[in-house]
Amino acid sequence: MKIGKVKNSELEKYVFKNVKIKRPEVVLSGGTGIDTAVLDFENDLIVTSTDPITGASKNIGSLAIHISVNDVCSQGADPVGVLLTVLLPPSAEIKDLEEIMIDCNRACEKLNLDIMGGHTEVTDAVNKIILSTTVIGRVDRNGRLSVKNVKDKDVIVVSKYIGVEGTSIIYHDEPGCKDILSSDDKEVVEKLQDEISVKDEAMLAKKHGVKHMHDITEGGIYGALWETSKATGKGISVDKNKIPVLDATRKIAKHYDIDPYKLISSGSMIMIFDRSDFKEFKEAAKRKNLKVTEIGEMNNSGVAEVYDGDKIFTLSDPEPDELYKVIK
Numbered sequence: 001m002k003i004g005k006v007k008n009s010e011l012e013k014y015v016f017k018n019v020k021i022k023r024p025e026v027v028l029s030g031g032t033g034i035d036t037a038v039l040d041f042e043n044d045l046i047v048t049s050t051d052p053i054t055g056a057s058k059n060i061g062s063l064a065i066h067i068s069v070n071d072v073c074s075q076g077a078d079p080v081g082v083l084l085t086v087l088l089p090p091s092a093e094i095k096d097l098e099e100i101m102i103d104c105n106r107a108c109e110k111l112n113l114d115i116m117g118g119h120t121e122v123t124d125a126v127n128k129i130i131l132s133t134t135v136i137g138r139v140d141r142n143g144r145l146s147v148k149n150v151k152d153k154d155v156i157v158v159s160k161y162i163g164v165e166g167t168s169i170i171y172h173d174e175p176g177c178k179d180i181l182s183s184d185d186k187e188v189v190e191k192l193q194d195e196i197s198v199k200d201e202a203m204l205a206k207k208h209g210v211k212h213m214h215d216i217t218e219g220g221i222y223g224a225l226w227e228t229s230k231a232t233g234k235g236i237s238v239d240k241n242k243i244p245v246l247d248a249t250r251k252i253a254k255h256y257d258i259d260p261y262k263l264i265s266s267g268s269m270i271m272i273f274d275r276s277d278f279k280e281f282k283e284a285a286k287r288k289n290l291k292v293t294e295i296g297e298m299n300n301s302g303v304a305e306v307y308d309g310d311k312i313f314t315l316s317d318p319e320p321d322e323l324y325k326v327i328k
Contacts, residue, residue: 001088001090001092001093001094001122002090002122003090003122003123003124006088006097006120006121006122010094010097011120014094014097014098014101015097015101015120016031018098018101018102018104018105018115019101019105019114019115020105020109020114021114021116022112022114023080023081023112023113023114024040025039025040025041025080025081025138026039026080026081026114026116027039027040029081029114029115029116029117031117039080039081039116039136041080041138043141044138044139044140044141045077045138045139045140045141045144046136046137046138047072047075047077047136047137047138047139048072048134048135048136048137049068049071049072049134049135050068050132050133050134050135051064051067051068051071051132051133051217052064052130052131052132052133053067053130053131053132053133054130058169058172058173059103059168059172059193060100060103060129060131061099061100061101061102061103061104061106061107061131062103062104062106062107062193062196063131063165063169063196063266064084064104064131064132064133065082065104065107065108065111065113065133065135066107066111066196066197066266066267067133067196067215067217067266068082068133068134068135069082069111069113069135069197069199070196070197070198070199070202070215070217070266070267070269071135071215072135072136072137073137073198073199073202073203073213073215074198074202074213074214074215074269075137075139075144075145075213076139076143076144076145076202076203076206076210076213077137077138077139077144078137078138078139078203079111079112079113079135079136079137079199080113080114080136080137080138081113081114081115081116081135081136082108082113082114082115082116082118082133082134082135082136083116083117083118083133083134083136084104084115084117084118084119084131084132084133085118085119085120085131085132085133086100086118086119086120086121086129086130086131087121087123087125087126087129087130087131087132088120088121088122088123088126088129089122089123089124089126089127089128089129090122090123090124092122092129096129097120100129100131107197110197111197111199113135116136143206145206145210145211145212145213146211146212147211147212147231147232147233149211149212150211150212150232150234150272150298151234151274151298152234152298152299152300153275153297153298153299154211154272154273154274154275154297154298155272155273155274155275155278155294155296155297155298156225156228156236156238156270156271156272156294156295156296156297156298157270157271157272157273157278157281157292157293157294157295158216158221158243158244158268158269158270158271158292158293158295159198159201159268159269159271159285159290159291159292159293160195160201160244160267160268160269160290160291161244161245161246161249161268161291162216162220162221162243162244162245162249162260162261162263162265162268163220163245163246163249163253163260163263163264163265163268164192164195164196164246164249164265164266164267164268165192165196165217165264165265165266165267166220166249166260166263166264166265166321166322166323167189167192167246167248167249167252167263168189168192168193168196169264169323169327170252170256170323170326170327171189171192171248171252173327174256174326174327177252177255180251180252180255181248181251181252185247185248185251186248188246188247188248189246189248192267195267196266196267197267198215198266198267198268198269200288200290201269201271201285201290201292202269204281204284204285204288204290205269205271205273205281207284208273208277208278208280208281208284209273209274209277209280209281210271210272210273210277210281211272211273211274212228212231212232212271212272213269213270213271213272214227214228214231214269214270215266215268215269215270216265216266216268216269216270217264217265217266218264218318218320218321218323219262219264219318219319219321220259220260220261220262220263220264220265220318220321220322221243221261221262221265221268221270222259222261222262222306222315222318223262223315223318223321224265224270225238225270225304225306225315226304226315226316226317226318227318228270228272228304229302229303229304229315232272232298233302234298234299234300234301234302235298235299235300235301235302235303235304235305236296236298236299236303236304236305236315237296237297237298237299237305237307238295238296238304238305238306238307239295239296239306239307239308240261240306240307240308241308241309242293242294242295242296243261243293243295244291244293245260245261249263253322256325256326257325258322258323258325258326259322260322262318262319262321262322263321263322263323264321264322264323271292272298278294282294
């Protein structure tokens, strides 16, 4: 492709045809000659988040959508629309752009999310496709979560399994990865792409009194627990052996000599509940076939600690994600 902004004729053919506006809040979306989106949120608060995808090459459209949506959901907000920036190297082909848009639109349809606009450009400043998404959501003024509500003895909960995103990326991007997994493992990992969203558990948790939520991204569960401790100003005590990890993730981590507890984990959410609220939430999650696991509790120490049998270690500011030891 030629360096510069993608031509309007190509945007119409490969981008805009894959954009369908459905949400009533989106009163104007981007298009040829229109560089802004206009939304009407009435009296609700606006929640926004932005993130790039740089460590994956497969399924990057849906990944880009989900990671920013997950951030918005962690505030208990309803994601409404997304602004999408696509930077393509000159080696990219127009079909690559179309595939990205189809992938993005597929994810948005599942999430009831509108692609409101964005920017598409070919540039030699990148050597692979880079996507960045900014998601905008809405939340009732009285429904916003606050870390001030977290207290001693509150339950720390994890949804699904840790390492879901990292496992999926390595499996799809590393040619030799499939050789180390059994047929059962492969069947599980092939479905992980559909597990990257945390919207379902976040919305259910909000209905059952969740106090704080944090999606587990770069730095893995250990990084997210440390960040949760910092955000709440509370201490954390977690049993490592209760943290849910797929067998496939363990095998991949062992083969590539990486720590699965420090592996990017979009698709899994840390949630903090009062114990009585968690009991009701766990029952509701079971009815909806959502896996949630209690892994520890909050305390007043101000320190995030993980214990493994008789061993206890203190978490610290996370280093670069383990994924980058595998995906260069």
